[in-house]
């Protein structure tokens with residue numbers, strides 16, 4: 577009799593493990609929709625970004641333009657309904673109370689930023705490029721300025737249209 581009981585326990589254990597394996601196999605099912613999305617920055621727009629992105633996706637950034645570009649990923653705070661352009665128009669100090677920067681990536685022309693930005697939280701998002709118009713790699717922009725990080729003087733790229741909104745869904 578005792579040997580029978582041991583056999584029953586062993587069977588139960590196998591059944592439990594099989595159940596566990598089934599759960600483990602089923603869990604990743606929602607994950608495939610979260611993906612890696614390559615965003616391309618050109619002069620002056622973002623390309624390749626769908627209107628809806630699944631939470632957990634990673635945005636990578638490639639510069640396909642002639643100027644330096646960046647991708648600043650910002651999420652509108654939950655209690656804010658204002659358009660992103662209106663928020664940006666209020667300046668940096670006021671803007672930081674209404675949006676949260678989730679990450680950023682910058683790349684010179686023809687290159688891909690080393691790290692992407694993962695959007696882990698559902699909500700209303702925007703990609704924004706704050707690089708001033710006329711910023712070339714190496715700072716030799718022909719404007720006679722000391723460097724790209726100096727003061728090229730042009731308006732930020734988002735004013736020229738380098739801003740795009742998207743939604744992150746669960």
Ligand SMILES: [Cu+2]
Pocket residue numbers: 617620644645646705706707733738
């Ligand atoms: Cu730009």
